[in-house]
Amino acid sequence: MIDAIEGEADSIVATTVELPPRIFSRIAEIVRREARIELPPSKITLVQSRLARRLRERQLESFGDYIAVIESDAEERAAMIIALTTNHTHFFRENHHFEHLRETVVPMLRERALRGPVRIWSAGCSSGQEIYSIAMCLLGKDRASAEWLNRGDVKLLATDLSPPVVEATRRAVYSADDIEPVPPAYRRRWLLQEEDEFAMSPEARRLVTARVLNLFGPWPMTRQYDVIFCRNVMIYFDALAKAELEARFVEMLTPGGYLYVGHSERLIGPAAGSMTPCGQTIYVKANRR
Ligand SMILES: C[S@@+](CC[C@H](N)C(=O)[O-])C[C@H]1O[C@@H](n2cnc3c(N)ncnc32)[C@H](O)[C@@H]1O
Structure with missing residues (x-):
């Protein structure tokens, strides 16, 4: 889940690629549509950090280029959602x-x-x-x-x-x-x-x-x-x-x-x-x- 409070120390990857709020909203919309996960505006830095590697792997220079890819490529949309889920868990939790x-x-x-x-x-x-x-x-x-x-x-x-x-x-x-x-x-x-x-x-x-x-x-x-x-x-x-x-x-x-x-x-x-x-x-x- 998209959650740093849950205990998973989210290593903020140093990135110079800015995630403009307008594109963040479009990403949030896709994540809501595909996985029903809510991404409030407070998660913008977390999302920018978690998706930085996706941009590097696709050799894209901006989130503008990335949104164009995810809007047309179902595989990349799935990879994006995986990158945005928090999998923190442990044995005998609670x-x-x-x-x-x-x-x-x-x-x-x-x-x-x-x-x-x-x-x-x-x-x-x-x-x-x-x-x-x-x-x-x-x-x-x-x-x-x-x-x-x-x-x-x-x-x-x-x-x-x-x-x-x-x-x-x-x-x-x-x-x-x-x-x-x-x-x-x-x-x-x-x-x-x-x-x-x-x-x-x-x-x-x-x-x-x-x-x-x-x-x-x-x-x-x-x-x-x-x-x-x-x-x-x-x-x-x-x-x-x-x-x-x-x-x-x-x-x-x-x-x-x-x-x-x-x-x-x-x-x-x-x-x-x-x-x-x-x-x-x-x-x-x-x-x-
Ligand atoms: C924080 S982990 C919780 C793991 C375990 N249930 C626990 O409490 O330790 C949340 C898991 O929910 C999964 N998840 C999030 N949205 C989902 C969805 N729409 N359908 C299925 N799994 C989802 C994530 O991939 C993640 O592995």
């Missing part, structure tokens, strides 16, 4: 969500898995730390606690707009710094050291499918989901886009399904009426009887 998942939701999912499929979605997954944190909560501390997953039809979906982070999710290899927040018991059991990096174990990887998906495009999934994580993604969408997305998430959840949103996010649209808050930034969908 740990209270994972405590709730372990204590309240996993027991329910184990029950459900006896009767039918279980589906979990990380929407806006970035490089996969969120979906693998979820996977480790399902697997538990050892082979015995993971056994239920071998018997049931349990699948985890991770999606993001940005192909490079989806590829990183598929690769599932992290640095020593990345895995620091992983509880030691999980680290020992579900991460395998490969020289100076750490790969998610086959048991965790087997659960996860990663796909490129723009949340504002069509959703190809045919089943409802028992749990949806969409955290630190909706913050910079406009109110209409948020309300639209929330309604789609509610529709996509099974009765009794859970939605987790980011620390500064709240359900704001009509969808809030179908969801009951049940913890800090956690909502449960009414269970039809």
Whole structure:
């Protein structure tokens, strides 16, 4: 997301190429149209810095030349949006969500898995730390606690707009710094050291499918989901886009399904009426009887 406050130190690339406000507005308009991301005027320096490399790669001398390219070249528009998204994430981010998942939701999912499929979605997954944190909560501390997953039809979906982070999710290899927040018991059991990096174990990887998906495009999934994580993604969408997305998430959840949103996010649209808050930034969908 377009956010320096979120923790990602945004290295401002030294550039002499000015981004005139008129062109910034046109860029903001394209980003709003394609990804529903809001770029307020205060983001002009950030946008100028993040797009400087795109200009260099295309050997363009001004943002005027760049706007002409992006208006006619869908590939460059996609590259621009990737350059403008912030992918800051980490394992067990907002740990209270994972405590709730372990204590309240996993027991329910184990029950459900006896009767039918279980589906979990990380929407806006970035490089996969969120979906693998979820996977480790399902697997538990050892082979015995993971056994239920071998018997049931349990699948985890991770999606993001940005192909490079989806590829990183598929690769599932992290640095020593990345895995620091992983509880030691999980680290020992579900991460395998490969020289100076750490790969998610086959048991965790087997659960996860990663796909490129723009949340504002069509959703190809045919089943409802028992749990949806969409955290630190909706913050910079406009109110209409948020309300639209929330309604789609509610529709996509099974009765009794859970939605987790980011620390500064709240359900704001009509969808809030179908969801009951049940913890800090956690909502449960009414269970039809
Ligand atoms: C800040 S990261 C959050 C990652 C993770 N959910 C977390 O909380 O740690 C936001 C992610 O949302 C993705 N994103 C932004 N707009 C999107 C859209 N319209 N469709 C799908 N993903 C989007 C970005 O590419 C980025 O990887």
